[in-house]
Amino acid sequence: MSQLGATVTPDGIRFAVWSSSARRLWVSIFDGNGARELDRLELKPEGEGVHALFVSGLADGTRYGFRADGDYAPERSLWxxxxxxxxxxxxxxxDRPYQFHWRLAAKRNEGADTAPLMPKAIARPLPKPLAVKPPLFRPGGLIYELNVRSFTKLHPDIPEAQRGTIAALAHPAVIEHLKRLGVSAVELMPITASIDERHLPPLGLSNAWGYNPITFMALDPRLAPGGLMELRGAVAALREAxxxxxxDLVFNHTGESDRLGPTLSLRGLDTQAYYRHLPDGRLVNDTGTGNTVACDHPVVREMVLDTLRHFARFAGVDGFRFDLAPVLGRVDGAFEPDAPLLQVIARDPVLSDRVLIAEPWDIGPNGYQLGNFRPPYLEWNDRYRDDVRRFWRGDAGVVGALATRLAGSSDVFGRAGQPVSRAVNFIAAHDGMTLADLVAYERKHNTANGEQNRDGHNDNLSWNNGVEGETDDAAITKARFDDQCALLATLFASRGTIMVTAGDEFGRAQKGNNNAYAQDNAITWLDWARRDEALEQYVSSLSALRRAYPILSDTHFLTGEPAAESEIPDVLWLTETGAPLGDADWNDPRRHRLVMLLGDSRGGRLAVMVNGDRRQCVFTLPAREGFVWLSAIETQAVDLMRPLPGRSVNLMIERRATAPERVRDG
Structure with a gap:
């Protein structure tokens, strides 16, 4: 297919766009402010749906947009x-952000020209591609999910003009924080240009997350006033560190929404091709947002690939997380693990070594596909999230599930003999309660979203230590702190890739709002001035421990057998007395304690002791002659007769004892 978009040359610009059903297409050229239409030039068909025109004399910075004419019959998805x-x-x-206006959704002949309401595309020559470098991130590392705007909006060390932008990610204060946490890769929530849902402006709200794109390559000017080069610079600064x-890219839907939504790009060019439809002509809504992109259409498939190559070649990113990823694998409406788009991404010469992460669910038929993507795709593991929350909430009979999640979720990712876990384990993410709110609110508090608390999940597997939302009582504050520490220690002791959402390392809170997508305000902006530095230091210690002992981040499934050239099993599951967990123990609904005793190929051992009971308990670990157990974080000899507090996790390492330690241990 001919190159699409605006191609800038020394002699002018070639404009090209694809539509299989438009009768006529034009390019509108605007003045330097994007305010006045200077010319409207008809594109010429070039075959295979491509319409193009070379316009001499135009240069870098030209502002433009397309127009299309054909049948107008919304009942047949023709707009x-x-x-x-x-x-x-x-x-x-x-040249500017999108803003919703009712005229953008007006019927034909019922609204004026929308050019004054629309951003204009800016024709730019692409920079020289970057030299290909292997991704820094490797499975088993720590992903740090962040919203660019909320992450730096209130950061006191960042110049005010940079706050809320991608450029701020390159600031030394940000990089120092990320390095202190041991972050392997940042996962940027959507940074491409998006639009507010039509119900938000009347409520005085705006979309804070960005999961409502119009096109796939153009960055949001609010986040990247410096365009692609701003992203490129931030990526380079992070890589140097x-x-x-x-x-995080959204290919499953666009902000054009349902049949009452605005006409902004794909809808006006060729709705029938770019979006999926039911046999009666209605838009398919596997996304809950009004439309579903037809990722099985060859033109859409190529557009997705071109977008991924664009960010890999010109920005140097390590990889991509795909929102509602089953949509990318739907062929004629049904999910197929070997769908052409999923496979060609994994085999593409530019993309094959990039990190690929699937959010493995949508709301369409058979939309829950956890574990069904093929390698090399990693997958967000909500089974981990839910089972770990159930255990620490105190639910009965979940100790076996906790062990499975700690060990990498072989029940999900070990199918067909797969030897490694593809799980991205997390306790909390952008969608849902924050880690701090998880232990402070038993139910959601979404009234600020303007939907009478009807939006967001009702079952959060959360709990309330004390008076809901209150933190005045010292005992309540300590209980919530301890629960956050227990959850975080569980996460960092789990095999597979792990993810923390920005601010959860220092107690970010959203007042119980578990669907804060519409809160571009202090509810979602990270409060750096009031962060919990003790919790932050604890997370840094956990991360350092995980990096120091690769046995924790190894993605291979555990077998219970000795590793090669070792006599020590790779795992033993023990009770608090040091005895092996038997069937009766695994099936005891009252059991909330266990030990995961890991062994590595060099003969070392590491113990993860979990006390989910509210009572303290003395744990016993198997002893070896000439070795001593040390606190893994404090790296000092520990009296194992000291009780482990209720609702806590302790990690111990076994080291060869020095003479004084042998005396103390003896």
Whole structure:
């Protein structure tokens, strides 16, 4: 297929766009402010649905948009209207953010020209591609999910003009924080240009997360006023610090929404091709947002690939996280693990070594596909999230589930003899309660979203230590702190890749709001001035421990057998007395204690002692002649007769004893 988008040459610009059903297509050229339409030039068909025109004399920085004409019959998903200015699907930059206005969704002949309401695409020559470098991130590492705007909006060390932008990620204060936490890669929530859902402006709210894109390549000017080069610079600065960058991309739907939504780009060019439809012509809604991108269409598939290559080649990112990823694998509506798009991404010469992470669910038929993506795709593991929350909430009979999650979720990812876990384990993410709210609110508090608390999940597997939301009582504060520590220690002791959402390392809270997508305000902005530094230090210690002992981050499944050239089993599951857990123990609904005793190929051992009971308990670990157990975080000899407090996790390492330690241990 011919190159699409605006290609800048020394002699002018070639404009090209694809539509299989438009009768006529134009490019509108605007002045340098994007305010006045200077010319409207008709594109010429070039075959296979491509319409193009070379315009001499135009240069870098030209502002433009497309228009299309054809049948207007929304009941048949035809929305052609030349009064609707359309963003180029291949735009790499736009001149201002999108803002919802009812005229963008007006019927043909019922609204004026939308050009004054629309951002204009800016024609840019792409920079020289970066030299290909292997991703810094490797499975088993720590992913740090962050929202660019909320992460730095209140950061006191960042210049005010940079706060809330991608450039702020390159600031030394940010990089120092990430390095202190031992972050392997940041995962940036969507940074491409998005639009508010139509119900938000009347409520005085705006979309804070960005999961409502219009096109796939153009960055949001609010987040990246410096365009692609701003992202490129931040990625380079992070890489120099040893931190990779993963982009969270949304290919499953666009902000054009349902049949009442605005006409902004794909809808006005060729709705029938770009979106999936039911046999009666209605838009498929496997995403809960009103439309579903037809990722099985060859043109859409190529557009997705071109987008991924764009960010890999010109920004140097390590990889991608795919929102509602089953949509990318749906062929004729049904999910297929070997769908063409999923397979070609994994085999593409530019993309094959990139980190690929699937959010393995959508709301369509058979939309829950956890464990069903093929390697090398990693997957968000919500089974881990839920089972760990159940255990620490105090639910009965979940000690076996906890062990399975600690060991890498072989029941999910070990199918067909797979030897390694592809899990991305997490306790909390952007969607849902924060870690701090998880232990402070038994139920959601979403009234601020303007939907009478109807939005968001009702079952959060959360609990309330004390008076809901209150933190005045010292005992309540300590109980919540301890529960957060227990959850975090469980996460960092789990095999597989792990993920922490920005701010959870220092107690970020959202007042119980578990669906804060519409809160671009102090509810979601990280409060750096009031962060819990003790919790932050604890997370840094856990991360250092995980890096120091690869046995914790190893992604291979445990067997219970000795590793090669070792006599020590790779895992033993023990009771608090040091005895092997038997069937009666695993099936005891009252059991909330266990020990995961890990052994490595060099003969070393590490114990993860979990006391989910509210009562303290003395744990006994198997002794070896000439060795001593040390606190893994404090790295000092510990009296094993000292009780482990209730609702806590302790990690111990076994070291060869020095003479004084032998005396103390004897």
């Amino acid at each position: 052609f209207d030349p009064d609707k200015l359309l963003t180029d699907p291949y735009a790499v930059e736009i 040893g931190i990779g960058t993963i982009l």
